[in-house]
Amino acid sequence: MAYSDKVIDHYENPRNVGSFEKGDDTVGTGMVGAPACGDVMKLQIKVNPETGVIEDARFKTYGCGSAIASSSLVTEWVKGKTLDEAAALKNSVIAEELALPPVKVHCSILAEDAIKAAVNDYRAKRGEAVAAE
Amino acid sequence: MDMTPHFPIYLDYGATTPCDPRVVDAMIPWLREHFGNAASRSHAWGWEAEEAIEKARTQVAELIGADPREIVWTSGATESDNLAIKGAAHFYQGKGKHLITVKTEHKAVLDTMRELERQGFEVTYLDVLENGLLDLDVFKAAIRPDTILASVMAVNNETGVIQDLNAIGAACRDKGVIFHVDAAQATGKMPLDMANMPIDLMSLASHKSYGPKGIGALYVRRKPRVRLEAQMHGGGHERGMRSGTLPTHQIVGMGEAFRIAKEEMQQDYAHAQRLQQRLLDGLKDIEQVFVNGDLAHRVPHNLNISFNYVEGESLIMGIKGLAVSSGSACTSASLEPSYVLRALGRSDELAHSSLRMTIGRFTTEEEIDYAITTIRQNVAKLRELSPLWEMYKDGVDLSTIQWAEH
Numbered sequence: 001m002a003y004s005d006k007v008i009d010h011y012e013n014p015r016n017v018g019s020f021e022k023g024d025d026t027v028g029t030g031m032v033g034a035p036a037c038g039d040v041m042k043l044q045i046k047v048n049p050e051t052g053v054i055e056d057a058r059f060k061t062y063g064c065g066s067a068i069a070s071s072s073l074v075t076e077w078v079k080g081k082t083l084d085e086a087a088a089l090k091n092s093v094i095a096e097e098l099a100l101p102p103v104k105v106h107c108s109i110l111a112e113d114a115i116k117a118a119v120n121d122y123r124a125k126r127g128e129a130v131a132a133e
Numbered sequence: 134m135d136m137t138p139h140f141p142i143y144l145d146y147g148a149t150t151p152c153d154p155r156v157v158d159a160m161i162p163w164l165r166e167h168f169g170n171a172a173s174r175s176h177a178w179g180w181e182a183e184e185a186i187e188k189a190r191t192q193v194a195e196l197i198g199a200d201p202r203e204i205v206w207t208s209g210a211t212e213s214d215n216l217a218i219k220g221a222a223h224f225y226q227g228k229g230k231h232l233i234t235v236k237t238e239h240k241a242v243l244d245t246m247r248e249l250e251r252q253g254f255e256v257t258y259l260d261v262l263e264n265g266l267l268d269l270d271v272f273k274a275a276i277r278p279d280t281i282l283a284s285v286m287a288v289n290n291e292t293g294v295i296q297d298l299n300a301i302g303a304a305c306r307d308k309g310v311i312f313h314v315d316a317a318q319a320t321g322k323m324p325l326d327m328a329n330m331p332i333d334l335m336s337l338a339s340h341k342s343y344g345p346k347g348i349g350a351l352y353v354r355r356k357p358r359v360r361l362e363a364q365m366h367g368g369g370h371e372r373g374m375r376s377g378t379l380p381t382h383q384i385v386g387m388g389e390a391f392r393i394a395k396e397e398m399q400q401d402y403a404h405a406q407r408l409q410q411r412l413l414d415g416l417k418d419i420e421q422v423f424v425n426g427d428l429a430h431r432v433p434h435n436l437n438i439s440f441n442y443v444e445g446e447s448l449i450m451g452i453k454g455l456a457v458s459s460g461s462a463c464t465s466a467s468l469e470p471s472y473v474l475r476a477l478g479r480s481d482e483l484a485h486s487s488l489r490m491t492i493g494r495f496t497t498e499e500e501i502d503y504a505i506t507t508i509r510q511n512v513a514k515l516r517e518l519s520p521l522w523e524m525y526k527d528g529v530d531l532s533t534i535q536w537a538e539h
Contacts, residue, residue: 003450011450017518034536035521036481038444038461038470042520060520064446064461068518 003065004099010069015076018058020044028122030114039063039107041071043114045078045086047122054078054086059114066104070094070111078115087119141456142500146341146434146493147290147318148458152386153343153494159389160345163382171379172370182381189388193337196391197316198326199352205371206379209349210317211241213336214284216351216375217313218245220361221282221334222254225311229279230254233272233310235286235296236476237261241336242284242315263478264427265294273304282311287319287335291460291473291489292426293435295323302331311359317341317349321394321401322432327352333359339383343494344390348383351375401494406433408492408501415505419512421525425460425474425487436490439474439483440508442522443515448488451511455504460487482521482531 003011019042020027026047033040039062046056057075061068073094078086094100094108143151163185169178171186187201194201207213222232234246236258246256257275261267267285276283283305285296298314305312316325317338327335335352339345353359353374367376394401413436416422421441437460440448445461460471461484470484479487490504516522524531 011447014518019523031520032537035485035531036536038446038481038485040520040536042523060518060523062442062519062521063444065450067444068447 006073006098007065007069007100010072010098011065014059014068014072016056016058016072017060019060020046020056020058025125026122028118028120028125030117030119030121032113032117033063033067033110035062039067039110041067041110041114043071043074043111043118045115045118045122047083049126052082054081054083063107063110064104066098066100066107067110069098070100070107071114073097074111074115083119083122087116089115141454142503143456144490144492144496144500144504145456145458146496147293147489147491149340149346150343150493151495152345153390153393155393156344156386156389160382160386163385167381169381171381172368182379185381186379186384189384192388192392192395193350196320196325196395197335197337197352198328198330200355203327203352203355205351205353205374206384207349207351207375208347209340210239210315210336210338211349212375213338213349213351214239214241214313214315215245216361216364217334217336217353218242218282218284219249219364220374221311221313221359222249223362224360225281226254229277229281231257231277231280233257233259233275233280233283235259235261235267235284237265237289237291237473238284238286239290239315239317242286246284261476264430265289265292265425265473265477266427266430267296267301269297269300269304272301276304276308276310280308280310282313284313284315286315286317287325288316288322288432288435289426289473290318291471292437292477293318293431293433293491294426295319295430295432297430298332299330305333306331318432320391321398322405322434324398327354334361339387339390342390342394345383345386348380348387350387397494402433404494404496405492408496408498409433409436411498411501412436412490412492412505415501416508419509423479423483425477425479425483434492436492437474437487438490439479439487440512441483441486442519442525443486443512445485445487447515448486448508448511451515452504452507454507455490458489460489461485 031042044058059071061071091108091112169182171182173179190201313334315336321342333354337350339348423439425437445459474484
């Protein structure tokens with residue numbers, strides 16, 4: 001299977017790899033997927049509590065190149081966005097940007113789920129209302 | 134069209150092998166001046182083609198210790214499996230309608246069995262042990278009075294594990310069950326001797342043993358005689374078992390490939406053994422590495438390894454310089470990982486984390502050393518990226534986590 005140049009670029013040079021301290025109350029963590037299915041994404045956001053703006057993001061992903069690229073791309077996109085803006089991110093935009101073939105669209109869905117999970121985790125930690133799934 | 138590059142390094146001999154140059158040389162004249170149809174009995178073009186085909190039949194028979202009259206040409210091992218299993222099932226259905234096979238068989242056997250189930254036959258699919266071997270007692274217990282055929286492969290295509298054909302065949306003989314063996318991955322890699330092995334039908338492939346693609350054969354025992362119902366009808370070629378004009382050049386190629394396989398088996402074996410050991414030595418000290426399938430009962434041409442917490446497709450993407458295959462689902466369209474590794478009791482994640490590396494006649498030490506270096510680098514890089522590796526390092530037991538399966 002041929003990968004798009006953008007997928008290869010994110011795979012070769014993944015952005016924002018790493019972890020924040022989970023206990024930090026300005027950090028939201030989303031972990032989605034399952035090892036049995038061949039992909040697990042952990043996405044973390046660091047939020048400015050005053051402005052509600054995401055200041056930084058980190059990821060780690062177990063999965064194919066498209067899964068790694070989807071999560072790497074999302075960490076770039078969410079920086080500077082408000083929580084609502086980040087939670088509104090759609091998988092179709094990710095799939096389009098990375099030119100994912102149909103069999104890899106589930107990777108972009110997983111990335112969307114990961115960011116939503118991270119936003120919800122942050123809000124739950126701070127006692128804010130969590131958006132219903 | 135681009136020519137095949139010398140890079141990536143080819144470590145996928147289990148998928149197919151290059152034609153040996155001696156095979157290609159033997160084939161060419163039968164595409165050029167010697168174009169006759171072996172079925173033409175009235176002129177020299179036909180006679181010489183027939184002679185070449187009979188010579189190749191002898192060469193194939195000699196590799197497996199058979200009589201040339203026991204060799205039926207087919208288009209490859211898939212067709213041989215179909216002809217053997219369906220052909221015998223249809224011929225002997227008056228005796229019974231039960232068949233036995235193993236969950237780790239190739240799809241050419243499993244799918245053929247499924248088709249027979251649709252036709253009203255009953256099939257038992259046996260589990261294997263953790264090392265990939267069939268438990269003989271389980272096999273014996275599965276034989277019923279109405280069992281007509283059992284099909285067990287010689288060498289597994291994913292793990293290289295060798296089944297105990299003599300013991301399984303003896304159990305079949307004991308109960309009057311026809312024993313079919315898919316030996317596509319076995320020819321030239323292990324001794325096969327039909328004069329002394331209790332095998333009734335055996336599928337052979339050419340392109341896994343340095344011959345051309347598109348040709349194969351089925352061994353059909355004469356004493357005691359095994360009968361088959363033809364699956365391909367037409368001009369009555371191959372004693373009516375498989376009609377169709379014989380492709381002289383392909384057959385000559387397979388014959389030459391099998392002649393070389395017989396002559397050079399020991400040398401090929403020792404070469405593969407040395408390189409497999411070198412590859413294993415270079416990888417085995419990596420943390421959380423697991424060899425899939427028994428190491429002792431295996432052809433040395435295969436090394437199937439799982440690198441825990443690293444997904445196979447992403448690893449293959451990283452080791453661009455290597456042509457290998459993976460048991461991970463992402464290389465195919467389905468989300469299911471290798472059914473063979475699952476049958477060995479490997480967890481889904483270990484199955485997703487596997488690489489199959491297959492070594493052959495033209496593999497070099499330098500290629501193995503390159504493979505070791507690039508695999509080590511990429512496993513380390515991908516583990517840095519892996520949340521599962523991070524959790525493992527933090528002492529989290531992954532099996533205790535409630536994953537949201539998707």
